[in-house]
Amino acid sequence: MGIDILGQLPRLFSSYNLLLLGEAALTTLLLSAVGCVVGLVFGTLLSLARLARSWLVLPLKIFAIVYVEIFRRVPFLVTLLLFFFGAQVLGFDLSPLAIGIISTSVISTAFVAEIIRAGLVAVRPSQLEAASVMNFSAWQTLWLVRWPQAWPLILPPTFAYLVLFIKDTALASQIGVLELTQAGNILNTKGFSSLLVYSTVLVLYFVVSYPLARLGAHLESRLGAPRHSRSRGPLR
Amino acid sequence: MHYVLHYGQITSYLPYFIEGALLSLELSVLAFSAGLILAFALAILRNDGGPIASRLVRGYVAFFTNTPQLVQIYVIFFGLPDLGILFSPFAAVLIGMTLNAAAYLTEIVRAGLASVHQQELDAAETLGMGRLQTLRYVILPHVFQVSMPPLSNQYILMTLGTSMAAVFGVEELTGRAMNVNSTTFRSIEVFTTIAGLYVIITFIATILLAVFGRYAFRARVRVL
Numbered sequence: 001m002g003i004d005i006l007g008q009l010p011r012l013f014s015s016y017n018l019l020l021l022g023e024a025a026l027t028t029l030l031l032s033a034v035g036c037v038v039g040l041v042f043g044t045l046l047s048l049a050r051l052a053r054s055w056l057v058l059p060l061k062i063f064a065i066v067y068v069e070i071f072r073r074v075p076f077l078v079t080l081l082l083f084f085f086g087a088q089v090l091g092f093d094l095s096p097l098a099i100g101i102i103s104t105s106v107i108s109t110a111f112v113a114e115i116i117r118a119g120l121v122a123v124r125p126s127q128l129e130a131a132s133v134m135n136f137s138a139w140q141t142l143w144l145v146r147w148p149q150a151w152p153l154i155l156p157p158t159f160a161y162l163v164l165f166i167k168d169t170a171l172a173s174q175i176g177v178l179e180l181t182q183a184g185n186i187l188n189t190k191g192f193s194s195l196l197v198y199s200t201v202l203v204l205y206f207v208v209s210y211p212l213a214r215l216g217a218h219l220e221s222r223l224g225a226p227r228h229s230r231s232r233g234p235l236r
Numbered sequence: 237m238h239y240v241l242h243y244g245q246i247t248s249y250l251p252y253f254i255e256g257a258l259l260s261l262e263l264s265v266l267a268f269s270a271g272l273i274l275a276f277a278l279a280i281l282r283n284d285g286g287p288i289a290s291r292l293v294r295g296y297v298a299f300f301t302n303t304p305q306l307v308q309i310y311v312i313f314f315g316l317p318d319l320g321i322l323f324s325p326f327a328a329v330l331i332g333m334t335l336n337a338a339a340y341l342t343e344i345v346r347a348g349l350a351s352v353h354q355q356e357l358d359a360a361e362t363l364g365m366g367r368l369q370t371l372r373y374v375i376l377p378h379v380f381q382v383s384m385p386p387l388s389n390q391y392i393l394m395t396l397g398t399s400m401a402a403v404f405g406v407e408e409l410t411g412r413a414m415n416v417n418s419t420t421f422r423s424i425e426v427f428t429t430i431a432g433l434y435v436i437i438t439f440i441a442t443i444l445l446a447v448f449g450r451y452a453f454r455a456r457v458r459v460l
Contacts (some may be wrong), residue, residue, distance in 0.1 A: 005318060073392070073438040074431040075399035077410055082431065085423030090239055163302075170304035174403060181307055188314070195315035202303045202311060209302040 005193045012192050012200065024183035025204055027097070031169040031179060036112065036162045037103030043104075043112030048142075064113070071110035077171045079103045084175040100172040100179075104165065111161055119154035120146060152220055156220035163212045167205065180204055239424075246425045249416050251420060256412035257433055263408060264395040267330055271337030271394075272387075278338060279289045279345040283390055293342065300339030306400050308332045313404055325404040337394055348379035386456030388445040394439050399434075422447075 020210050049057055050064040071079070080103045094102075120138035123146050131141040184201035188194045256391070282293040309332035315321060323331065352375055360370040381386075402411035411431040417423050442459055449455035 002365065050371060060359040060393070070431075070435055073435040075396040075410065075434060078413070078427055078431050078434065079398040081410075081414070081417075081425070082427035085417065085427065089421075089423050097350075165301075167304035171400070173306075181304065181310070184307070184310070193315075193318050194320040195311065198307055198311045198315050202307050205303045205307065210298065213302055 005196050008192050008196055012187065012196060017187060020186070021181050021200070021204060023182070024178055024180045025208055027177065028166060028169050028179040028205075029208065031100055031172060031177070032162055032165040033106050034101050035108040035165060035169075036158065038105035039108030039112035040116075042109040042159065043114075043116050046109065047117035050113070051120060068110045068113050071107055072114065074089035074107075076103070076107055076168050077174060079107055080171060080175050095178040096172075097178075099175060100169070100177040103172075104169065107168075108161070108165060112158060115157045115161060116150075116154050118157075119150040122153050123149045152223040156216060156223055157221055159212075159216040163209055163216055166209050166212070170205075180208075221235060238303055238431040241425060243425050243429070245420055245422055246416070246429050249412075249420075249426075250429075251431060252416070253409060253412055253433060256407060256409040257437055259406070260395065260398045260401075260410075261437065263326075263330060263333065263398045263406075264391065264403060267333035267337050267398075268391050268394055270330075271341050273368040274334065275341030275345045278342040279343035279349055282342065282346060283349060287435060297342050299338045301343075305332060305336045305397060306403065308336055309400065309404065325401070325406045329398075329401040329406055333394065333397060336397075337390070340390055341387070344383050344390060345379065347386075348383035349375070351382045352378045353379050380449070380453040381455045382451055384445075384449035385457050386458055388442065389450065391445065392441060395438055395441060396434065 046064040046067060049060040050068070052061060080100070083099050083103050083106075084096070087099060127145055127149065128141060131145045136145065136178040169179055172179055173185060176182065178186075180201050184197050187197045278296065279295050281289045282297075283290075285293070309329055312332050313325065313328035316323070356374055356378065357370065360374045365373065398408055399410040401408050402414055405411065407415070409430050413426050417426045420426065442457075446457035446459050449457050
C-alpha cells in the first residue's frame with residue numbers, strides 16, 4: 001500500500017493543486033494577520049478601559065473585563081459556529097471568509113487585550129508617579145512614559161500569539177473557509193490518500209509557522225526584559 | 237432582523253449538554269495527565285539524553301507546536317487507516333491531543349527544571365537523599381511551584397481544544413451542540429448556551445487549579 005501512496009505524489013503536486021495549496025496558505029496567513037491587527041487595535045482600547053481608574057469609564061471597564069474573560073474561555077470552534085449559524089438565522093449574507101475574519105478578530109481582541117494589559121501593568125509605578133509629579137496629563141503619561149516602556153514587553157508575546165493563532169485558524173475549515181486544512185479536505189475528496197494529503201498540509205503549516213516562531217523567539221531575546229516572563233501567558 | 241430568542245426550547249437539553257461537558261472534561265484530564273507524563277520524560281531526555289535524543293526531542297517539539305492540532309488528528313484518524321491502523325474517534329482525538337499537549341508541556345516542564353538551583357541538588361545530596369528522594373522532595377515540588385501558572389493556563393487551553401473532537405464525531409459538548417442545532421435550528425440559543433457552559437467549566441477549573449496549586453505546591457496562581 002505504501003507504493004500506491006508514493007505513486008500519487010507527482011499527481012498531487014500538479015501545478016493546479018500547488019496553486020490551490022499556495023492560495024490556501026495565503027488565506028490562512030490573512031486570517032491570522034487580520035485577526036491580530038484588529039486584536040491589537042481593539043485590544044489596546046479594552047486594556048486601557050480595564051486599567052482606567054476613573055469612575056466615568058466604569059461601565060466600559062466592566063465591559064472590558066467581561067469581554068476578555070468570556071472570549072478567552074470559549075473555544076474558537078464554538079465562536080465560529082455561533083457567528084456562522086447566527087449570521088444565517090439573523091439574515092446577514094456573509095461569506096465564510098468574512099465570518100472567519102470576524103471570529104478571529106473577536107477572539108484575538110480578547111487574548112491580545114490581556115497581553116497588552118500585562119505589559120502596561122509591568123511598567124513600574126514609580127515611573128507613573130514621576131510623570132504625575134512632573135504634571136504630565138493622563139495622555140502624556142500613557143504616550144510618553146508608559147507605552148515606550150511597555151511595548152518591548154508586549155510585542156514578543158503578541159507575535160507568539162499570532163504564530164499560535166495560525167494553527168487555530170485550521171478550525172475555520174469547519175465552516176468552509178478555503179484555507180490550508182480545507183484545501184487538504186478538497187484534495188482528499190478528489191481521491192488522494194488522506195495520509196499523503198494531510199501530511200503535506202502539516203508540512204505546509206510547519207513551513208509557514210516555524211520561521212515566524214523563530215523570528216518571534218529572536219524578537220523575544222532582543223526586546224524582552226527578563227521580568228516580562230511574568231507576563232507571557234495569555235491566561236493565568 | 238426580527239428574531240425572537242427561545243431559550244425555553246434549549247433548557248430541556250441542559251442535562252444532555254452537561255453530560256457532554258463531562259466527556260469534554262474527561263478528554264482534557266486524560267490528555268493532560270498523559271501529556272504531562274510524556275512531557276517529563278521528553279524534558280529529561282532533552283536535558284540529559286545525549287545529543288541525538290536531545291535533537292529528536294527538539295524536532296518533536298518544533299513539529300507539534302508549529303502544526304495545528306486539528307490536522308494532526310486528521311492524520312491520525314483519516315491518514316493512518318491508509319496504512320491499516322484504525323482508531324475510534326475518541327482514541328484518535330485522545331492520542332492527538334496527548335501528543336500535542338506533550339510538546340507544549342515539555343517546554344513548560346523544561347523551564348521548571350531549569351529553575352531548580354544546583355545548590356538545592358547539592359543540599360539534597362549532602363542530606364543523604366537518594367535520586368528518587370531528590371526527585372520526590374526537591375525537584376518535583378520546585379518544578380510544580382514554578383510551573384503551576386503556565387500548566388494551569390495550558391490545561392484551560394486544552395479544555396477549549398477538546399471542542400475539536402466534535403469534528404471527528406465524538407459527542408462531547410460541541411458535538412452535542414451541533415446535534416441539537418440540527419434538530420431544533422435554534423443556533424444562537426444553542427451556541428451561546430454551550431459557550432456559557434465552557435466559560436463556567438474553565439472558570440471552575442482555573443479556581444480549582446489555583447487552590448490546588450496554592451495548598452499542594454505553595455504556587456501563586458492569579459484567578460482573574
